[in-house]
Each structure stands twice: as C-alpha cells, then as structure tokens.
Amino acid sequence: MQASLPTIPPANTTIGRADPESAAVILEVVTAAYASDPVWEEMLPAITARMRSRIAETISDASCEYITLSKDGALLGVSGIADAHWTGQNLLTGICIRPEFQRQRFGTFLLGYSLHRLRARGLKEAVVYTENGSLADRKIYPLFGGVRQSNVEYPGAGQRPPNAPRPSQSQPETEAIRE
Numbered sequence: 001m002q003a004s005l006p007t008i009p010p011a012n013t014t015i016g017r018a019d020p021e022s023a024a025v026i027l028e029v030v031t032a033a034y035a036s037d038p039v040w041e042e043m044l045p046a047i048t049a050r051m052r053s054r055i056a057e058t059i060s061d062a063s064c065e066y067i068t069l070s071k072d073g074a075l076l077g078v079s080g081i082a083d084a085h086w087t088g089q090n091l092l093t094g095i096c097i098r099p100e101f102q103r104q105r106f107g108t109f110l111l112g113y114s115l116h117r118l119r120a121r122g123l124k125e126a127v128v129y130t131e132n133g134s135l136a137d138r139k140i141y142p143l144f145g146g147v148r149q150s151n152v153e154y155p156g157a158g159q160r161p162p163n164a165p166r167p168s169q170s171q172p173e174t175e176a177i178r179e
Contacts, residue, residue, distance in 0.1 A: 005116040005144065006109050009069065013106070015113065018066035018078065020059050026066055026093075027052055029078045033096035039134040054092055058082060064092065065117060069110055076101040079114040083121050090118055091128035095140055107140050115144055 009015050018026050030051050034040045040047060058064040063084060069077040080092035091114060097107045118126050130137045132150065141148075 006112040013071045016068040023055050030093050030096045036099040037135045039131050077110050079110045081114050090126040
C-alpha cells in the first residue's frame with residue numbers, strides 16, 4: 001500500500017528552504033549521506049564533484065528547491081527538487097539524511113514532503129536515478145509507490161547545457177525510480 005504524502009514534519013523538527021549561502025553545508029549533508037551507504041563508496045569522489053556542481057547550478061534557480069529538515073537548529077537532512085532539470089531528474093540530490101539521524105524515519109518524511117512539494121508545483125510523477133541495491137533503492141523510494149526501471153542509461157551523461165558547471169568526473173547511475 002502506498003503511503004499518503006506527509007506535510008507536517010516529525011516532532012521537534014522544522015522544514016526550511018536552503019539559500020545559496022548554505023550551499024556548502026548542503027553539500028556536506030549530501031556527501032555524508034552518500035558516504036554512509038557502502039554501495040556508493042567507490043563512486044563517492046565523482047558523486048561529490050557532481051553534487052557540488054549540481055547544487056551550485058540549481059540552488060538559486062526558481063524552478064528548484066532545496067528542502068531542509070532541522071532539529072534543534074542542526075541540519076539533519078536535505079532534498080533538492082526541481083520542476084525540470086537537464087538530467088531528467090526531479091529529485092536532484094536524492095533523499096539525504098546525516099548518518100547519525102538515519103533510521104529514524106526522517107528520510108521517509110523528507111521523500112514524502114518532497115513529492116508533496118513537486119505535486120504542488122504541478123508534477124504528477126517524479127524521477128530520480130539511483131544505484132541498484134542502495135539504501136534509498138531498497139528502503140525509501142518504494143514507500144511512496146516508486147517503480148524501478150533497471151538498466152536505464154543516465155540521460156544526463158555527456159549532455160550538459162553550455163552554461164552548466166562541469167564536474168571533474170561523471171558516473172552514470174543504473175536505475176530510475178518513478179513515483
């Protein structure tokens with residue numbers, strides 16, 4: 001059964017929206033979240049470069065939002081969302097929760113709230129690319145009706161717009177999850 005989309009944050013947490021000045025801390029949370037899942041270990045340098053570029057490229061864009069979840073003033077999670085992006089994704093960063101806050105349902109809330117915000121922006125379906133077997137693939141994306149499409153080619157690979165910052169490496173992901 002597909003869960004309904006949450007709009008009220010978990011107890012003692014607050015939802016916010018990141019601004020360009022918080023790009024460094026957003027990258028820190030994203031990198032820590034990816035580093036906590038062994039599936040991403042070998043790809044972490046490329047992911048870090050790609051996320052640094054993606055955050056810089058989108059954090060000031062009106063068609064994007066960086067949703068933050070904080071507790072006692074500390075940023076515990078982030079989800080970058082977009083109406084549209086040249087990679088074909090709507091979940092720009094994936095659902096990223098600092099390791100010390102994982103497995104407390106914050107990721108579940110953040111995904112549901114991200115989907116809620118995308119629906120409020122007029123999207124009926126959200127796309128994210130992830131690695132087969134990652135924690136998000138196995139535990140988070142299926143909660144809201146995610147459908148896996150295996151062996152897809154990452155549509156953004158080698159297709160950067162002329163003015164987009166270039167990461168030092170590119171590593172294609174292997175699955176699309178559609179809500």
